[in-house]
Amino acid sequence: MSAVPLGPVFVRLWSATALSNLGDGIRAAAFPLLAAGLTSSPVLITGVAVVGQLPGLLFGLVAGVAADRFNRRSLVLTTDIIRTVLLAGLVVLIATGAATIWVVYGVVFVSGLASVLRDTTAGTLLPSIVGKDQLDRANGRMVTAEIAGNEFVGPPLGGYLFGIAVALPFAVNGGTMAIAAALVASLPAMLQPAAAPAGPSRARLLTDLRDGLRWLIRRRDVLAVPATSVALAMTDSAWFTLLVLYLRDVLNLPGIWFGAMLAIGAVGGLAGGLVAARIGRAIGLRWTIVGCLVVAAAGQLALGTTSSTVITALVLASSSLVFAVWNVAARTLIQRRTPTELLGRVASINGTVITAASILGALLGGVTAEQLGLQAPFLFGVPLLIIASVAGWWALRPTTP
Numbered sequence: 001m002s003a004v005p006l007g008p009v010f011v012r013l014w015s016a017t018a019l020s021n022l023g024d025g026i027r028a029a030a031f032p033l034l035a036a037g038l039t040s041s042p043v044l045i046t047g048v049a050v051v052g053q054l055p056g057l058l059f060g061l062v063a064g065v066a067a068d069r070f071n072r073r074s075l076v077l078t079t080d081i082i083r084t085v086l087l088a089g090l091v092v093l094i095a096t097g098a099a100t101i102w103v104v105y106g107v108v109f110v111s112g113l114a115s116v117l118r119d120t121t122a123g124t125l126l127p128s129i130v131g132k133d134q135l136d137r138a139n140g141r142m143v144t145a146e147i148a149g150n151e152f153v154g155p156p157l158g159g160y161l162f163g164i165a166v167a168l169p170f171a172v173n174g175g176t177m178a179i180a181a182a183l184v185a186s187l188p189a190m191l192q193p194a195a196a197p198a199g200p201s202r203a204r205l206l207t208d209l210r211d212g213l214r215w216l217i218r219r220r221d222v223l224a225v226p227a228t229s230v231a232l233a234m235t236d237s238a239w240f241t242l243l244v245l246y247l248r249d250v251l252n253l254p255g256i257w258f259g260a261m262l263a264i265g266a267v268g269g270l271a272g273g274l275v276a277a278r279i280g281r282a283i284g285l286r287w288t289i290v291g292c293l294v295v296a297a298a299g300q301l302a303l304g305t306t307s308s309t310v311i312t313a314l315v316l317a318s319s320s321l322v323f324a325v326w327n328v329a330a331r332t333l334i335q336r337r338t339p340t341e342l343l344g345r346v347a348s349i350n351g352t353v354i355t356a357a358s359i360l361g362a363l364l365g366g367v368t369a370e371q372l373g374l375q376a377p378f379l380f381g382v383p384l385l386i387i388a389s390v391a392g393w394w395a396l397r398p399t400t401p
Helices: 009-039 041-070 072-095 103-129 134-164 166-184 202-218 222-241 244-248 257-305 311-338 340-372 375-393
Strands: none
Touching: 009 041, 009 072, 009 103, 009 134, 041 103, 041 202, 041 222, 041 257, 072 103, 072 166, 072 257, 072 311, 103 134, 103 257, 103 340, 134 166, 134 257, 134 311, 166 257, 166 311, 202 244, 202 340, 222 257, 222 311, 222 375, 244 257, 257 375, 311 340, 340 375
8 A cells, every 4th residue: 555645744844954964064064164274273163063053052942932833834834044144154154255163153152053953943833734644654754864864965965065166065055055945935825823923022031931831741752752862862972972083092993984884874764854754653652752762772782882883883884773763753743632722832841851951961971981991981871761761651651541
């Protein structure tokens, strides 16, 4: 039996998301290269990555309130236009020799802020476009597009374009964003929250956030998603940020293997996005979410106790696959069980938790590796993931009538 088509409106949203994430991947490679050409300070160069993550941590919750308060299609369209204008301005500054490291910081921060608002809001559009029974398939395709753009195609394309001309990757990114904006503009105008209170204010903002948190705390089945997100994001970040050292010092591999391992991981992620809906339908969201945590723990245990290139490649592929499957299952669960007027806030809470846990995990991974060795961060994550899987299994148990 063939699957029911997701429809032309979904195809337009998916295409806009694919182009947006392709641009994110291009910038991920081009911005550090541009920074390295403008300054020789290691602190300022690494600061570009930090500045890019700050908006998600500082304004992730606010983005959720905005997605629930205002017209969602208009918000996505506005953020795409803002990023297009920013990139066009940066291209002009690079071409005229007026670009500085501080300009890069400003563009990275503002575009990062726009990306947080866009990603949060775009996720809330999906339940208005496809039926609840098709959300898993739709999310699988969205996650696949995100991985393909952010990890598989975008970064190498960004590096290649930068090698041709410094301004070229940003010009291409601006073009993809302009097309994405046009696609979003073609979406039906009725895609908006059920209730959109007028007039932003600090008091109203805090009230909206409190309402979202209260609802989430009362729903243990939905709360299980951000709760398990903490464990998965923290442990994944703790070891992944040290992968380049692990390959060099533990496996004794040359530097070229780092790119090869990243590519293997990206392939696993693409496969995970494609099969996530089938897995979820075969075993259910509860088994899927908990199973992903258990498989992730097994992978980290393998990396922490062995020194095999083959096992490392298999773990990278399986870890990326698991993360993609878990991502689809988590999004689908939130979208199916959260009222539309709260969807932005609940999704943003999960996104903010992931960002904070990733930063904390990277810091803990570095400290643990320095004190106990490069394989220690892998083992550190195993008990945390097991505890999270048990807690998730309990929280996602069916409720009795």
